[in-house]
Amino acid sequence: AAGVIQSPRHLIKEKRETATLKCYPIPRHDTVYWYQQGPGQDPQFLISFYEKMQSDKGSIPDRFSAQQFSDYHSELNMSSLELGDSALYFCASSGTSGRGDEQFFGPGTRLTVL
């Protein structure tokens, strides 16, 4: 079965640079979530999109922005990168068949800021 695809899997950037993370949800899933997971931490919700519209915002810094495109893929844009942005970034997708739809997580993008 198709899973959530994230690219790139690993990314190394310098401080103050920008980064773009991409997420391709499972086919026919219309909701995308972004999470940030620091070392030894639980995933923290950043932002979500439903039908290409932002549906909720969590602890996402103002330096970050995201959008969902017409083909439902999503991109997380990160600017003025800081050392503390080094983390695993997960994208998850879900359908809308009802409450409690499982969020399927992608393999993550490991971002290292030097």
Add this chain to the structure above:
Amino acid sequence: QQQVKQSPQSLIVQKGGISIINCAYENTAFDYFPWYQQFPGKGPALLIAIRPDVSEKKEGRFTISFNKSAKQFSLHIMDSQPGDSATYFCAAILLTQGGSEKLVFGKGTKLTVNP
């Protein structure tokens, strides 16, 4: 403030033993409680989930017990195997104003099952 409190932080169990992880929450708006299993370098994967109107759910060796009045729930792994060694996150789902379902995770429990 952590909305979902999870304990213990780490757990070591012998093969064949029972692993028990506990979670507690305060927000009564949570209405769905999944458990996720995460292996190093991988994304979290749904293990089992329960709604608050059910007191227990069992799937194979994994059982969730739910106490709505105490706002507590726990995961029991029976006959624990070395392959179960992973980090386990309890979570709670909150329906947001935007209509999406936000997952709120506990801090996680690193389970090690010794052979």
